Amino acid sequence: xxxxxxxxxxxxxxxxxxxxxxxxxxxxxxxxxxxxxxxxxxxxxxxxxxxxxxxxxxxxxxxxxxxxxxxxxxxxxxxxxxxxxxxxxxxxxxxxxxxxxxxxxxxxxxxxxxxxxxxxxxxxxxxxxxxxxxxxxxxxxxxxxxxxxxxxxxxxxxxxxxxxxxxxxxxxxxxxxxxxxxxxxxxxxxxxxxxxxxxxxxxxxxxxxxxxxxxxxxxxxxxxxxxxxxxxxxxxxxxxxxxxxxxxxxxxxxxxxxxxxxxxxxxxxxxxxxxxxxxxxxxxxxxxxxxxxxxxxxxxxxxxxxxxxxxxxxxxxxxxxxxxxxxxxxxxxxxxxxxxxxxxxxxxxxxxxxxxxxxxxxxxxxxxxxxxxxxxxxxxxxxxxxxxxxxxxxxxxxxxxxxxxxxxxxxxxxxxxxxxxxxxxxxxxxxxxxxxxxxxxxxxxxxxxxxxxxxxxxxxxxxxxxxxxxxxxxxxxxxxxxxxxxxxxxxxxxxxxxxxxxxxxxxxxxxxxxxxxxxxxxxxxxxxxxxxxxxxxxxxxxxxx
Amino acid sequence: xxxxxxxxxxxxxxxxxxxxxxxxxxxxxxxxxxxxxxxxxxxxxxxxxxxxxxxxxxxxxxxxxxxxxxxxxxxxxxxxxxxxxxxxxxxxxxxxxxxxxxxxxxxxxxxxxxxxxxxxxxxxxxxxxxxxxxxxxxxxxxxxxxxxxxxxxxxxxxxxxxxxxxxxxxxxxxxxxxxxxxxxxxxxxxxxxxxxxxxxxxxxxxxxxxxxxxxxxxxxxxxxxxxxxxxxxxxxxxx
Numbered sequence: 001x002x003x004x005x006x007x008x009x010x011x012x013x014x015x016x017x018x019x020x021x022x023x024x025x026x027x028x029x030x031x032x033x034x035x036x037x038x039x040x041x042x043x044x045x046x047x048x049x050x051x052x053x054x055x056x057x058x059x060x061x062x063x064x065x066x067x068x069x070x071x072x073x074x075x076x077x078x079x080x081x082x083x084x085x086x087x088x089x090x091x092x093x094x095x096x097x098x099x100x101x102x103x104x105x106x107x108x109x110x111x112x113x114x115x116x117x118x119x120x121x122x123x124x125x126x127x128x129x130x131x132x133x134x135x136x137x138x139x140x141x142x143x144x145x146x147x148x149x150x151x152x153x154x155x156x157x158x159x160x161x162x163x164x165x166x167x168x169x170x171x172x173x174x175x176x177x178x179x180x181x182x183x184x185x186x187x188x189x190x191x192x193x194x195x196x197x198x199x200x201x202x203x204x205x206x207x208x209x210x211x212x213x214x215x216x217x218x219x220x221x222x223x224x225x226x227x228x229x230x231x232x233x234x235x236x237x238x239x240x241x242x243x244x245x246x247x248x249x250x251x252x253x254x255x256x257x258x259x260x261x262x263x264x265x266x267x268x269x270x271x272x273x274x275x276x277x278x279x280x281x282x283x284x285x286x287x288x289x290x291x292x293x294x295x296x297x298x299x300x301x302x303x304x305x306x307x308x309x310x311x312x313x314x315x316x317x318x319x320x321x322x323x324x325x326x327x328x329x330x331x332x333x334x335x336x337x338x339x340x341x342x343x344x345x346x347x348x349x350x351x352x353x354x355x356x357x358x359x360x361x362x363x364x365x366x367x368x369x370x371x372x373x374x375x376x377x378x379x380x381x382x383x384x385x386x387x388x389x390x391x392x393x394x395x396x397x398x399x400x401x402x403x404x405x406x407x408x409x410x411x412x413x414x415x416x417x418x419x420x421x422x423x424x425x426x427x428x429x430x431x432x433x434x435x436x437x438x439x440x441x442x443x444x445x446x447x448x449x450x451x452x453x454x455x456x457x458x459x460x461x462x463x464x465x466x467x468x469x470x471x472x473x474x475x476x477x478x479x480x481x482x483x484x485x486x487x488x489x490x491x492x493x494x495x496x497x498x499x500x501x502x503x504x505x506x507x508x509x510x511x512x513x514x515x516x517x518x519x520x521x522x523x524x525x526x527x528x529x530x531x532x533x534x535x536x537x538x539x540x541x542x543x544x545x
Numbered sequence: 546x547x548x549x550x551x552x553x554x555x556x557x558x559x560x561x562x563x564x565x566x567x568x569x570x571x572x573x574x575x576x577x578x579x580x581x582x583x584x585x586x587x588x589x590x591x592x593x594x595x596x597x598x599x600x601x602x603x604x605x606x607x608x609x610x611x612x613x614x615x616x617x618x619x620x621x622x623x624x625x626x627x628x629x630x631x632x633x634x635x636x637x638x639x640x641x642x643x644x645x646x647x648x649x650x651x652x653x654x655x656x657x658x659x660x661x662x663x664x665x666x667x668x669x670x671x672x673x674x675x676x677x678x679x680x681x682x683x684x685x686x687x688x689x690x691x692x693x694x695x696x697x698x699x700x701x702x703x704x705x706x707x708x709x710x711x712x713x714x715x716x717x718x719x720x721x722x723x724x725x726x727x728x729x730x731x732x733x734x735x736x737x738x739x740x741x742x743x744x745x746x747x748x749x750x751x752x753x754x755x756x757x758x759x760x761x762x763x764x765x766x767x768x769x770x771x772x773x774x775x776x777x778x779x780x781x782x783x784x
């Protein structure tokens with residue numbers, strides 16, 4: 001604000017209170033220019049763009065309810081005798097952590113509801129991140145300039161998994177103790193450093209006396225702190241890059257068509273926060289989650305069947321359950337491949353999706369900025385790869401719950417495990433092929449619609465007796481939307497001889513890249529979109545059906 | 546003076562009559578697999594020494610006579626009356642000494658320590674039957690059944706005799722008092738009138754059910770809400 005303006009305002013009498021407050025704040029915080037630049041920020045409208053908001057809001061709900069829980073939770077493994085209000089555990093020895101969680105559930109006002117909101121919100125948060133990530137993947141929103149933000153989001157997902165895991169371990173109940181034991185086993189399977197890491201993490205032999213207190217610091221401070229920072233960075237980058245949008249008339253790679261942040265999106269987002277909170281609160285009100293009182297306190301000599309981690313770790317559980325128990329004894333050292341291979345696959349599988357944006361941009365050689373989203377059908381190879389990844393993930397979720405599936409569908413657990421073992425390798429391939437076919441089919445349909453119009457459902461009888469179905473031509477907007485996507489040519493290795501006629505040697509990586517590029521954009525991977533000439537020829541002709 | 550002798554004789558007669566009746570029932574329903582004298586065949590184990598408790602459990606829960614061979618014989622509708630079961634049990638008990646049918650005093654709730662029962666259950670039973678007896682999978686299609694709705698007597702008999710794939714827990718392993726405690730614990734956490742403190746129990750089988758519920762009803766509802774919110778966009782004013 002210029003000084004002159006404020007002087008003129010003052011000369012007309014006292015400025016309104018709101019303006020004075022704003023002026024006071026601006027003089028100290030310099031928020032005016034920030035607000036001016038961002039208040040009218042435009043966001044495009046699509047339901048799938050709100051998936052990230054579901055994650056953000058459930059994260060906030062987790063933080064708020066988590067703070068309440070810290071007021072009553074004692075992160076201590078001191079042994080105490082229980083004399084609270086849950087009868088089936090009275091007189092039992094347990095850690096203070098478990099006892100205080102029982103107290104939160106039965107003796108703290110609103111404690112059980114808050115605990116259940118916290119846990120349900122965590123389940124929804126991770127599920128939301130998974131779906132949000134898939135939305136970004138399948139629409140190609142991770143392409144330049146958003147690769148870094150994709151990595152931030154990926155890190156949030158992985159950190160969310162581990163924050164969830166450490167939180168689930170805190171009550172020190174029999175289920176979570178079994179989960180921590182499982183994790184310790186996985187750590188131990190790492191060659192050379194495994195035993196050292198385990199001893200360091202648990203402060204000696206498992207379970208020791210430090211586990212809960214250490215996991216508590218990690219769960220409430222370290223991981224959420226990093227996540228909060230990443231969330232802020234994630235949002236700043238969304239603002240900086242501006243939101244992507246689907247192709248349509250008037251939408252270009254250089255603009256954003258939608259509604260301004262203030263007032264429209266502020267109102268919508270604010271309202272949506274309360275809707276998310278409401279849905280999660282209802283969930284917590286009607287359905288129990290992790291009833292630790294039914295599970296009993298953790299004792300390393302006890303174990304129960306049906307011990308699974310929360311869903312987001314089910315993939316890792318499945319890998320270990322499906323893996324044969326291989327083991328190598330090497331110079332007096334045991335290499336537990338039955339656990340270490342799944343652990344390695346777990347890391348590689350996650351890394352694959354994290355690095356995908358860089359892999360795709362290398363293969364396609366596409367270094368341009370993209371702000372217009374792809375429809376998944378228009379990138380059949382990418383869509384196929386994504387579905388293959390999700391298929392492998394889902395098959396391992398089945399593997400993680402193999403016992404529950406066996407009992408509830410009256411199957412043999414061995415048969416379920418074999419299905420998972422074979423399915424992990426075959427399923428993704430089948431899913432890739434089918435998905436790609438479906439995408440190509442949809443592209444053909446789009447082409448057909450552009451050239452011949454929409455099936456009107458009206459059957460017309462011609463004078464000479466022939467029946468035809470009337471096709472209605474599409475509107476200009478629809479035509480544009482269906483043909484707006486770019487079609488790429490596969491990258492070439494370049495001529496075999498250079499300008500001087502000397503034979504040019506292509507590097508191995510270049511050959512590989514050309515092959516992969518052909519797989520992405522070659523003949524079998526996309527249906528050429530209708531050209532203007534084709535369209536004109538068909539629409540000017542007569543008697544087409 | 547002669548009355549007790551008469552009574553004893555009457556009891557003996559009643560007993561031998563029951564055995565006789567039981568043998569006839571046995572010949573019809575059981576002999577195909579267990580052999581004409583309970584000695585066992587390739588299709589069914591010997592019943593010598595399994596005791597009356599085993600017969601009462603297997604027949605009263607409908608598991609025996611088995612409908613078909615398989616990984617495990619499931620529970621089904623029982624078509625024998627208690628009197629017939631007692632006759633069958635008397636016949637099998639006559640083949641060799643084994644655990645007898647427990648009395649109400651043994652499996653009833655009086656004097657049971659629920660919390661101790663919980664500890665015993667988690668130490669001895671939860672590996673197969675889950676934390677609160679919801680059941681679990683064993684290898685090759687075998688399973689540990691859900692214990693909800695199983696009568697106290699049958700739970701006692703199952704521990705005593707170890708039916709099918711279950712190991713037996715004779716009194717030397719789990720004392721009468723231990724068994725009583727376990728039964729009382731199960732009634733408290735997995736009985737017909739157990740209150741689920743946190744709302745819908747979702748089967749009581751842990752995170753798999755919770756994850757499915759969270760995805761379908763949690764995220765599913767939120768996506769529906771998102772679609773609804775996105776469909777209601779502010780309309781630009783026409784100038």
